[in-house]
Amino acid sequence: MWKRSHRVMQEAGADGGAGGGDTGADGSAGSEGAPAAAPEAAAPAAPAGSLLKQGEGATEALPQEFIPDKFRVTKDDGTFDLDASARKLADNYAHLEKRLGTGDVPPKEVGEYKIEPPEAMGDYKAGEDPTMQGFLADAHKAGLTQGQLDVVMKHYFQAVPQLAGAFQQVDQQQATEQLQQVWGKDQKEFQRHAGLAHTATSAAIERAGLTMEQVEQAGLGNNPVFLRMMSALGAEFQEDTAPGKSSFRTFGEDDVQQLMLSDAYKNPRHPEHEKVSAQVRGYYERKHGTQAAA
Known part of the structure; x- marks a missing residue:
């Protein structure tokens, strides 16, 4: 705000009195009789707390406003330390960048x-x-x-x-414990049943056009129910081995009975006696683990 001011010029007379005319002892007009001019009143000053004054510099943000509270550092005199605060913020950002990496974010989908x-x-x-x-x-x-x-x-x-x-090891152990309740704990007897299951499975996959690997991948290799079924059927199959290839054919109870009624089985001197006897013996050993009575 601007204030009006009037400069009152005073000129000293020869006798040290006020210039601009003589005055008498009682302060009346001088010899020329003109009254003295009254001084003009000064204009009132603007209030110290005006709204206009408050707006001064309001559009300029203070430096500390850009720094989060937890990174602000003050000097010994209590004033804001911009340099120290900026370094603290930068150090924290570098630490965060090391933890999260740079530029690698999760995909949108x-x-x-x-x-x-x-x-x-x-x-x-x-x-x-x-x-x-x-x-x-x-x-x-x-x-x-x-x-x-x-x-x-x-x-x-x-x-x-x-x-x-x-x-797989856990499954095999569990399957063994369950099958031992049916096949018994004798290792030789257990292996006989496992062999029968393998024979029957081999015959089945040969006819189905599958592989033993596919059976294993299906989880049947340690399936107690499947192994018991295959073991029960195993004695009904006989493996015929040819050069470079093995195949299986059915060989059940009826086939064995016919062999046992044949002369080749009954007559020890028959040229086929040993072969026929081995077939009969092998069937009962596979099925019961014992040899048939002669």
Whole structure:
């Protein structure tokens, strides 16, 4: 605000009195009789707390407003230390960057994750595996980046064979305990039943056009119910071995009875006696573990 001011010029007379005319002893007009002019009143000053004054510099942000409270540093005199605060903020950002990485963020959609299984897993497709898709959905909710997922899957695929072996061992042990209740705990007798199961399974997959590996992958190798059925059928098959190939044919109770009624079985001097006797003996050993009475 500006204030008006009037400069009153005073000129000293020869006798030291006020200039501009003589005055008498009683302060009346001088010799010329003109009254003295009254001084003009000064304009009032603007209030110290005006709104206009408060607006001064309001559009300029203070330096500390750009720094979060927990990173602000003050000097010994209590004033804000911009340099120290900026260094503290920068150090925290660098630490955070090391923890989270730079530029690697989770994909927008679960389907954007990329899974690369090892060659040993063959034609495995993660997109067709419900269990894997459920895991990826949880990983996306947890905020895993592609880089973090790669590390997880690397160690997962390395552990799969060991985990599968451990589970298979547990299944085999459980199956053994269940089958021992039926086949007995004698090791030789147990192996006989296992051999019958293998013979019957081999005959079945030969006719079905399957492989033993497919049977194992289906989980039948340690399935107690399947093994008991195959063991019961095993004695009904006889393996015919030819050069470079083995095949199976049925050889049941009726076949054995016919052999036992034949002259080749009854007559020790018959040229086929040893062969026929071995067939009969082998059938009963496979089925009962004992030889038929002569």
